[in-house]
Every structure is written in structure tokens, then in C-alpha cells.
Amino acid sequence: MTSKTTNSRRDFLKMTALTGGGLVLGFNWFSAEASVPEVISNSAMAAGNIGFNSYLSIATDGTVTIMSPNPELGQNIITSFPMVVAEELEADWKKVKVLQANLDNKFDRQLTGGSGAVPHSWKLLRNAGATAKFMLIAAAAKQWSVPSAECTAANGFVLHSRTGKKLSFGDLAEAASKIPVPATVQLKDRKDFKLIGKSVRNVENHKIVTGKPLFGMDFYREGMVYAMIQRPSFGMKLKSFDAAITKAMPGIIDVVSFNNNVAVIGKSTWEILKARKLLKIDYEKDADLESTEDHDKLFLSLMDNGEATVRRKDGDVDAAFKNAAKVIKGEYQCPFISHSPMEPMNFFADVRADGVELVGPTQTPARARAEVSQLLKIPEDKITLQLTRLGGGFGRRLKNDFVTEAAELSSIIKKPVKLIWSKEDDMTGGTYRPAVRYRFEAALDSTGNLTGYKLRGVGINSGNSTREHNFPSGAIDNLLIDSVEHKSPITTGAWRAPITNFLAFAEQAFLDEVAHAAGKDPVQFRLDLLAKAKRSPVGEIRYDINRMESVIKMAAEKSGWGKKKDVSQGFSVYFSHLSYVAQVADVIMRNGLPVVKKIYAVSDCGQVVAHNGAVHQVMGGVVDGLGHAMYSKLSFRDGVADQNNYNTYRLIKMKEVPEIETHFVDNGIDPTGLGEPALPPTGGAVANAIFKATGKRLRNQPFIEEDVFKTVS
């Protein structure tokens, strides 16, 4: 098993040609209207005249080459997509080569976001493999003059068991390419899966551990220049600048300005890093210069008096609260946080008269190309985009501000340029997870039933800060969910599990408060709500009650819920990206402080593709959820972030991660999302366990600033 990064489709064609003939399938993995593969002759490929999106090729030496179109940022798509194709093909995994595809119009949904790649492409990938297998078997059957039905494929060979005949895929590829393409094919029964559901190692491991140039930061082109940009802080705009000293520094080629930016162009990264600090720039006020204390005041005033948009209304909430035996209220707040992937933003752009070449790490390559096209008034078909591996994304690289900057800069200086953001540029440059405050209210009747529920979200550039159709909606007769938004110059964007990365904590912590007030076990309380939703659903329900029930029950069982004497446990469950994850946190007290010892995570993401990859996503999601809930925040003074690098912005480290035990529900459902769903429940499980241990509710993130984490002197 090897992987290869190509520079272009041309290289792929060249490589295919070198392997000499063979079956080349071009198939529309991704567009629903064309899920039936078609055979492409080598001559058509050589002519570069192929009207398809992605390619599965089988060379005469038996090498199976599979293109992986989606950006890889650690979610393991470059391994799991090809596994699905290889499974149905009955390929020998050791003979599979994986290539990262560049942006190509023919791909559908060539992006990384929303935990949607495998759910979206599952059937198309399987169909692609199964169709090639059908043709290989048909070719063998023809050669042996036996019925296809008597032949089977396994491990890169077609077999005829009655006669013991056997031919490799490589031997058959040529003949198979002449077999008519079947309109429909039989997919494997999941009980026969050999690869899917098993642990298969990341195909790029060797390159990663030997330091091969995989990432955008590693890209180099002869003749390129390096650039960094000084950008205004939030609410400011450029007034004037003096670049005389900067320009006189060694290695500096030029200093140019566009869109309130001052860009320093030079021969090496260090030279521009140093020279940029010597720019003399005057900014002037362009909008409000907001500080965290302004936001704190805004949250309180908007919570009471803001103009709210109603998101969902069931029954008569006012009556429910008027008639309540008990009303519980809880408010929760989170700060802005930065995505801060390890690899800072960067992109290569070469804007020439005959077209534009873009190279680098983006989660949304098609959108990047469209934005560059619009900006430079150059048609999309004159723009190529080569995808590199992404050193993390977490949503930051859904936005392509760094791509358009690189393109604009290249068009101004008329040179190929690699634009680099420093870590400080990244952390102060915006598109953060929005700061949000929630107010929850619950009405209980005299028997402890939840009869009324209110949620108001107030967010700064958050859009709708609620997920109004999520649990517990549907289980409560009288419910009102609304939201208020404050528009700010501080920019925000999707951050892994957008909105739910904090909403899930707040909601699951509040439900724990309500269960406590009702005198009910938190697990049973949730199961009772789900039973109510099943028995007499209220309004629209977008989650699957049975799937949520099953992860709750399994998490309770696996964690020994309610049976442990030596630890305090907290429970949480959340539905997002079509998947269900329940978590239990075990907390102990050490020297008067709570310590998270272990987190159990039970996930229902349907069929698991790469088992180890799935475990990594869940563990990474839990660590990410715990780390940011515990430690991370960005605060602001007059539009400037107080934290600009890892010395002041705290990320979780090795010694702070608890043991994590993962389980998956095996229910045979087609895959649902997994890159994000394990993150949202973690904060709630931890906060609820800490309540159990200390009697104190955590209502604000980062937890580390809350009283329970302050040592008593």
C-alpha cells in the first residue's frame, strides 16, 4: 500500500500510460445523475479528453490506482474513501495506490466540512468498485468460456473454483475494458466486508513520518517570492503607511498595499517576518472597537431586551411556566476561540496572462476558485487548483481569505507568490468560533415532569445560535426557542461542530440541572424524555429517537453508570451531523481539585469504514472538546485579541488528556458523519461530573477560570 501525490491530472495520465494499457474506469463517484461508471480508453485519456470526474485504474501489473478527491486534513478521507472502492472491487489492498486529486469540475462535493464526505459518497464509491469487479469477472468468464456466475473475485484475482482457474486483475484489465458497462451491479453484503470496518493504516503514514513535502507550507516553485501581510485589527482601516525602512531590509523585494492590507514581499520567510515588524502604519477607526467587557454587557442587555427571532414554538409556554411547581433557570457563556490549526494559513498563487495557478491547503477548493475568479475577473476554466495536505482545518480553511489574498497579490506584483500567515496572524485574524450566551428555563410540574422549556441564544456574529429542532425539542409540550444576534467587526466562522460545540455543553449541563431539580437520574431523565417523544411527539423531530436511546443505554452500560463508588460521573448525549454520541466522564478529586480521569464515548455513526480512523476521530473530538472547554479563550481590547500565540492561548497538552474508551453501535445503517459529532457532548459530560464531585455548576468556558479550579490557599 502506497500513496502518491501528483502535481496534476496530467501526471496521473502519464503514470497510467507508463503502466501500459489496462482498464481505466472514469466514473462519476459523486454526481447522482451519473453514478454508472463508463470505460475510458487509454487513447481518450492520453488525449486528455475525458468527461468524467474521478478514476479507478487497473494497470497490467495489477496496480489499482484510486483517486481521492476530498481535501485531507486529518479526518482520514484519503484512506477511507479508497477502502470503500477496494472493498467492492475485491482488490488486494497492498496493490492499491492512492492519489490526491486536484480540483476538478467533475467532482461533486469536493470539500471537507460538515462531516459529510463518507455519508454523501458511500454508495457511489461502492458502485464504482463493484462495477469494475463485474467487468473483470465477465472478462475472465469469457476467456474461460464459463458463466460469470460461476466466477468470483478475491484479493486482486478472479477465480473459477470448479476448474481451479485463476487470473489476476492485471492480466484481465485489458479485456475487461472491452466489456460493456453494466447499468446496475450487486453490492456486497456487509457480513462479507473484508476491509470496511477493519483497521487500515493511513496511506500517507510513511510520508508524514519521514518529513516529505505534503503540506501547503512545504510547496516550493522555482522563481516564487514569499509574502506576509499586515492587516488592520477589527474595526480599523488603513490610513497611511511608511515602508521605507522595511524596503531597505535585506531580502525585501517590495511593499504593496491593497484592501487595507500592507504586504511585504521578499526572498525568504524570515526576511519578511523581520522586515514586516518595521512597517510604520497608521490606522483609523472604521467601526466600533469592541472589547470583551462590551460583549459581556451586551450579552446581559440583549438577553433581556434584544430583538429575538423565534426559531421554534410549541404549545403554550407562558401557561406552562405560570402553572409550574418549580422553575429552573441557567445561563451559560462561552468566549471566542481560534481554530489555530498547527499549519498556519498559506497559499501559492501564480496569476499570469494565460491563467491562474493556485496551490495549497483549503477545505473548499471550488469556492476558492470561484472567489478568485470573481475577484480577478478571470473565468474559472482558466484557474487550476492543486490540493496539498492540510495541517489541520477545524473549519478555518472553509474560508478562503488567504487564497484570494495570495491571488490578488500575485496579480499586483506579477510574480508567483507564496503567501504565509504567521501564527499571530492566524490567531488575531478572525473567523473565530463566535462568543455566545444562552439562557435556559425549565418548568416542572409537581411530579417532576418537564412541562415547559425555553432557550434564548445571544450570539456575536453567530447567525442562529440555536439548533431548534434538536433534542429535547419534540419531547416537551410547551417550548420556545429564539435567538438574538449582535453584529460585530470581529469576524466569525464555522468552527468544528459549529454552534453545537458550545450549545451541546450548555444544553446537556442544563438538562442535568433539571434532572437534579426533578430528583431524577440524569440518564433515566433523558430516556424518559425520549419515551415521551416516541409516545406523543410534539412538532417536528429531526433526530432518530431509537438511535439516541441506544447510545444512551450503551454508554450507561459501558461506563458502569451509577455503579461506581470511587468516581463522580457525568452524562451527556448529542446528535449532530446525522450521528449520535453519548459520553460519560469520570471525575475524581485530587488535592481539592477535580481531575477528569476517563471519558467513555459511545458513537452511532452507522457503518464504520476504517475502524482505527473512526476511533481517532472520536478520541480527537473528545480531546478537542475537553481542551477548548477547559482552557481556551480569546478576549479583546478595542478590537485586538489579547492572545496571539500558544504562550497566551492555551491548548490541551498530553498530560491533561484523560483515558478515553470508545465504542461504536453496530446497527448496519449506512455511514453518517464522524469528523465532528464526538466533540459536542464532551463539555457537558465533564461539567456534569464536576457538579457531582463538587456540587458546583460550571456555566462559563473556559472551565479553568471557574472557582472549582482555583486552589484554596
Added chain:
Amino acid sequence: MAIYKLQVNGKTLQADVEADTPLLWVLRDHLGLVGTKYACGIAQCGSCTVHVNGSATRSCVYPVSAVGNSQVITIEGLSEKGDHPLQQAWDEIDVSQCGYCQAGQIMTAAALLKQNPKPSMDEIEVTMNGNICRCGAYHRIRDAVKLASSKI
């Protein structure tokens, strides 16, 4: 500008740079050794870790003028065939997610194992705690160091 002759991965390489240029940028921009990564630039995350005379060193704050005749080893030079016990363990345990920090993680671990071939889990954690992995692959990093140490 001045010409610096550096001993990198067993070869003598030279770069014409300013004295204060961090070794990281000499490696990356001038010598084409991009396996060593830039992330924070202020010695807080460990992505840029290389060996200078066998010691794990944050190359992003280590000026080229301080290197002298020291032997510099980068991830590209850790082993000839990419088969150092740590590199094998990283594959066997399937440590990486995005992979960007892993060269620095491996170089930090390699310096540890050179000094202390059989570290305890506590010793591994103390050493590796300075290296940030944004994907949160910490459990596997720890386990891979342990696995590699068992094979040395």
C-alpha cells in the same frame, strides 16, 4: 549576510543568510528541508524540533549563527530508510491525523530515547508534554514512544 556551513544529516550544506536567521528557516527556505515545520515560531509547540548535537532543539528560535560545527539532524535524516523504531511505531500505531506536528513529535521522542532508551510512561509524558498536537493524538503519540522503546 554571511555564508554558514552547516553539518546537516551528515552532509555539509551552506546558506547565505543573516546571522539571526533561525535554523528553522535556513532548513526550510534555503536548504529545501521542509520536514521541519513552522507553527508557532516562539518555541511553544515543538513542531520545529530538530537535533543539535543529539539534543532536541526548537529550531524556530535557534539562530543559525549558534549552530557552528554542531551536527544537525532533521526528520529527513533520522534514518536512512525511514525505518527508525519511532517511525515504524508511528506507522504501526497509526499515530497521525493531520500529521503536521508529527516530525517534531518524533524528533523530540528520538532525543529522549537516545538518552533514556527505556523511559517510563511518566518520563515520556514529561518530555512529550511540550509538543502540541492540535488533532489530539496524544494517546497514540505516548503509546508509539513506548512501543519504539520496547524495540530498541
